[in-house]
Amino acid sequence: MNINEEILKLDWDRDxxxxxxxxxxxxxxxxxxxxPQLAMIASQMFGGRDEDVLPAALALEVFHNFTLxxxxxxxxxxxxxxxxTVHMKWNESTAILSGDQMLIEAYKLLSGVPRRKLAxxxxxxxxxxxxxxxxxxxxxxxxTMNRVKEYQYFEMIGxxxxxxxxxxxxxxxxxxxxxxxEQDLLYSFGIGIGFAFQLQDDILDVWGAPETFGKAxxxxxxxxxxxxxxxxxxxxxxxxxxKELNYWFGQIxxxxxxxxxxxxxxxxxxxxxxxxxxxxxxLIDSALRSLSLLPQNEATEQLRQLANKLNARKN
Amino acid sequence: MNINEEILKLDWDRDxxxxxxxxxxxxxxxxxxxxPQLAMIASQMFGGRDEDVLPAALALEVFHNFTLxxxxxxxxxxxxxxxxTVHMKWNESTAILSGDQMLIEAYKLLSGVPRRKLAxxxxxxxxxxxxxxxxxxxxxxxxTMNRVKEYQYFEMIGxxxxxxxxxxxxxxxxxxxxxxxEQDLLYSFGIGIGFAFQLQDDILDVWGAPETFGKAxxxxxxxxxxxxxxxxxxxxxxxxxxKELNYWFGQIxxxxxxxxxxxxxxxxxxxxxxxxxxxxxxLIDSALRSLSLLPQNEATEQLRQLANKLNARKN
Numbered sequence: 180m181n182i183n184e185e186i187l188k189l190d191w192d193r194d195x196x197x198x199x200x201x202x203x204x205x206x207x208x209x210x211x212x213x214x215p216q217l218a219m220i221a222s223q224m225f226g227g228r229d230e231d232v233l234p235a236a237l238a239l240e241v242f243h244n245f246t247l248x249x250x251x252x253x254x255x256x257x258x259x260x261x262x263x264t265v266h267m268k269w270n271e272s273t274a275i276l277s278g279d280q281m282l283i284e285a286y287k288l289l290s291g292v293p294r295r296k297l298a299x300x301x302x303x304x305x306x307x308x309x310x311x312x313x314x315x316x317x318x319x320x321x322x323t324m325n326r327v328k329e330y331q332y333f334e335m336i337g338x339x340x341x342x343x344x345x346x347x348x349x350x351x352x353x354x355x356x357x358x359x360x361e362q363d364l365l366y367s368f369g370i371g372i373g374f375a376f377q378l379q380d381d382i383l384d385v386w387g388a389p390e391t392f393g394k395a396x397x398x399x400x401x402x403x404x405x406x407x408x409x410x411x412x413x414x415x416x417x418x419x420x421x422k423e424l425n426y427w428f429g430q431i432x433x434x435x436x437x438x439x440x441x442x443x444x445x446x447x448x449x450x451x452x453x454x455x456x457x458x459x460x461x462l463i464d465s466a467l468r469s470l471s472l473l474p475q476n477e478a479t480e481q482l483r484q485l486a487n488k489l490n491a492r493k494n
Numbered sequence: 495m496n497i498n499e500e501i502l503k504l505d506w507d508r509d510x511x512x513x514x515x516x517x518x519x520x521x522x523x524x525x526x527x528x529x530p531q532l533a534m535i536a537s538q539m540f541g542g543r544d545e546d547v548l549p550a551a552l553a554l555e556v557f558h559n560f561t562l563x564x565x566x567x568x569x570x571x572x573x574x575x576x577x578x579t580v581h582m583k584w585n586e587s588t589a590i591l592s593g594d595q596m597l598i599e600a601y602k603l604l605s606g607v608p609r610r611k612l613a614x615x616x617x618x619x620x621x622x623x624x625x626x627x628x629x630x631x632x633x634x635x636x637x638t639m640n641r642v643k644e645y646q647y648f649e650m651i652g653x654x655x656x657x658x659x660x661x662x663x664x665x666x667x668x669x670x671x672x673x674x675x676e677q678d679l680l681y682s683f684g685i686g687i688g689f690a691f692q693l694q695d696d697i698l699d700v701w702g703a704p705e706t707f708g709k710a711x712x713x714x715x716x717x718x719x720x721x722x723x724x725x726x727x728x729x730x731x732x733x734x735x736x737k738e739l740n741y742w743f744g745q746i747x748x749x750x751x752x753x754x755x756x757x758x759x760x761x762x763x764x765x766x767x768x769x770x771x772x773x774x775x776x777l778i779d780s781a782l783r784s785l786s787l788l789p790q791n792e793a794t795e796q797l798r799q800l801a802n803k804l805n806a807r808k809n
Contacts, residue, residue: 198631249594253587272568272634275590279564280627282597287620294613298605301616305602312595316513319587 180229182215186240201265201277202284205244208260214343215240217482218351221365224478227355234291235300235354239347241288242304245281246311248274253319282308296354303353307346314339327405329414333374341373364469371466372486375459379492381406382455385443397439403428407455408446415449463490495544497530501555516580516592517599520559523575529658530555532797533666536680539793542670549606550615550669554662556603557619560596561626563589568634597623611669618668622661629654642720644729648689656688679784686781687801690774694807696721697770700758712754718743722773727766735760778805 191203215236222232250256251264252274258264266274285304292300317335321327348365357365383392384399385408399406412424427442446452463486470486473479506518530551537547565571566579567589573579581589600619607615632650636642663680672680698707699714700723714721727739742757761767778801785801788794 195628195631195635197635198628249590253590275564275568276627276630276634279594279597280624282594283620283623283627286601286616287624290613290616290620297613297616298609301601301605301612305598305605308598309595309602312591312598313510313513315591316510319591320510320512 180219180233182212182219182236182240185233185237186212186215189237189241197269197273198277198280201248201269201273202281204262204268205248205265205277205281206241208262210244210260212240214243214347217344217347217369220478220481221348221351221357222355224365224474224476224482225352225355225357225361227351231293232351232354234288235304235350236347238285238288238304239343239350241281242285242308243343245278245285246315248278248281250315252278253315292354299353300350303346303350307342310338310342314342321405324405326413327410329407329410332405332407332410336374336377337370340377341370344373344376345369361473364473367469368466368473368482368486371462371469372489375462375466375486375489378407378455378459378462379489381408382452382459383492384408385446386452397435397443400427400439400442401432401435403431407458408451411454412446412449412451415451415454416445420445420449460490463487495534495548497527497534497551497555500548500552501527501530504552504556512584512588513592513595516563516584516588517596519577519583520563520580520592520596521556523577525559525575527555529558529662532659532662532684535793535796536663536666536672537670539680539789539791539797540667540670540672540676542666546608547666547669549603550619550665551662553600553603553619554658554665556596557600557623558658560593560600561630563593563596565630567593568630607669614668615665618661618665622657625653625657629657636720639720641728642725644722644725647720647722647725651689651692652685655692656685659688659691660684676788679788682784683781683788683797683801686777686784687804690777690781690801690804693722693770693774693777694804696723697767697774698807699723700761701767712750712758715742715754715757716747716750718746722770723761723766726769727761727764730764730766730769731760735764775805778802 186206189206191199191206193199218232218236218239219229222229247259248265251259252266252271256264257267262268264274265277269277289300289304290297314335314337317331318339321331321335345366346369348369349362352362352365381399384394384406385397387396389396398404399409409424409428413421416424423445424442427438430438432438466486467483470479470482501521504521506514506521508514533547533551533554534544537544562574563580566574567581567586571579572582577583579589580592584592604615604619605612629650629652632646633654636646636650660681661684663684664677667677667680696714699709699721700712702711704711713719714724724739724743728736731739738760739757742753745753747753781801782798785794785797
């Protein structure tokens with residue numbers, strides 16, 4: 180079953196067009212469809228039927244896209260996946276309302292899971308959705324904080340990014356009839372690669388190759404965004420470097436060339452990159468250990484490859 | 495069981511505070527709690543236990559308040575129930591995100607209904623939520639339309655206002671074990687009083703007494719808002735009156751005293767008020783007929799009184 184095709188098969192040709200067109204636009208804009216795929220793979224690992232897990236897989240993808248839509252309004256982002264964001268192409272009210280409807284559509288899709296699994300799946304989905312809103316709130320709170328501690332940053336990305344991956348796997352496994360212990364191991368794997376993915380993203384934002392990263396390098400430095408890199412740097416820094424970093428993190432500039440160069444030089448001097456990369460490797464190793472305790476079959480192998488690809492990723 | 499107390503008992507003292515405080519603020523701001531009460535009364539009509547319907551009743555109230563929160567952002571409303579709206583007191587991102595979380599909380603509450611009723615209640619709740627978003631979209635679409643037909647207006651308020659009342663009753667009845675036919679009669683009653691409520695609101699906006707209406711009189715005229723009054727007036731108007739109305743509906747003014755007086759005079763000349771009031775009476779009579787086909791007990795009597803009060807309401 181090709182999950183991307185299933186997503187594009189969803190029919191949004193309904194009245195009022197102004198409500199559903201932005202939903203179609205958002206879901207047609209691509210993305211890697213990682214979350215629904217994780218749900219399908221988890222189900223396959225336990226011999227589940229694709230059609231049983233499909234409603235939940237689609238619900239997860241629609242939910243994920245809903246969060247992007249509303250996050251883009253909150254972040255005033257103008258471009259997403261190479262196209263204007265919904266609030267730019269239409270307007271903000273449209274982005275709010277079509278986003279709300281997307282969240283409701285996610286629950287509609289979810290209601291299609293096998294009936295005797297519904298209550299538990301709904302509960303897991305609600306918990307997942309709550310974590311993501313909480314994560315977004317922490318992320319917004321961080322903007323006005325001078326210093327964010329590493330454990331706070333981990334709590335934030337755990338909720339905002341990792342939870343959805345963990346729950347996608349857990350829900351898929353549950354629907355396929357996996358035992359509680361197996362669901363939990365898959366959840367751990369998902370959380371681990373979710374953390375690793377976000378940290379890798381933070382690292383590539385500083386040291387990625389512009390031609391493969393897909394975003395401008397140094398974006399986090401420009402807008403003084405908290406990331407594992409900036410947090411680690413402040414933790415590792417001597418008094419002098421700390422002062423220098425805080426000076427730059429207090430600047431909002433038109434031309435960021437010098438700022439990016441200077442801050443990156445401090446990161447390099449402190450050995451921040453190596454430290455963060457070790458962190459990513461530890462997370463992936465731990466995720467792979469969870470995986471090794473699960474049934475070994477084609478699905479497990481797919482997840483293993485995903486984790487290894489993540490470790491080597493450049494974009 | 496006092497539904498207002500149950501709503502105020504919901505505990506929002508959680509981290510991150512920035513996410514949950516606006517939810518608590520919104521739910522503590524009062525309102526008549528009509529929707530959860532309708533669910534409870536419908537359940538009582540069929541001998542249902544209050545505790546079985548309570549999760550759905552709470553979910554309906556939380557959902558309703560979520561729609562108000564996001565509608566206020568879209569409408570840029572500054573005051574709600576005598577207090578600053580969430581996006582004024584905090585900011586727009588907070589209003590969007592806390593609203594999203596309220597919608598998720600509604601689904602969390604809903605998941606507490608008796609398990610073998612859950613699938614059907616979830617389905618009804620999803621249909622209801624969809625209608626409300628669609629209604630809001632139509633309402634926004636109307637802002638940029640020159641002329642809205644009566645049937646379009648009815649479709650809009652049917653979704654935006656009436657559906658929630660109809661579904662509150664239907665869901666309450668279903669949980670209490672009412673037959674399909676009985677659920678449908680209650681749904682009809684709810685839709686009928688929902689329509690009547692909105693039309694009465696439109697009428698009072700023009701002819702209400704300032705001291706009892708709670709809002710400034712003539713608000714719809716000032717901002718050229720489509721209402722049953724303006725739509726009926728254009729339908730009843732001769733060519734000359736039509737021209738006059740369209741002239742005024744094209745004006746955006748600082749001081750609306752003359753505009754309100756002139757437009758109201760045209761409405762009076764055309765006999766719009768009597769026409770609209772007859773419409774309200776017809777809707778209520780029809781709603782009462784649905785009620786007469788249902789079991790007659792204390793609950794039915796409460797709904798009858800509600801309908802009659804609506805007919806005579808001045809605020």
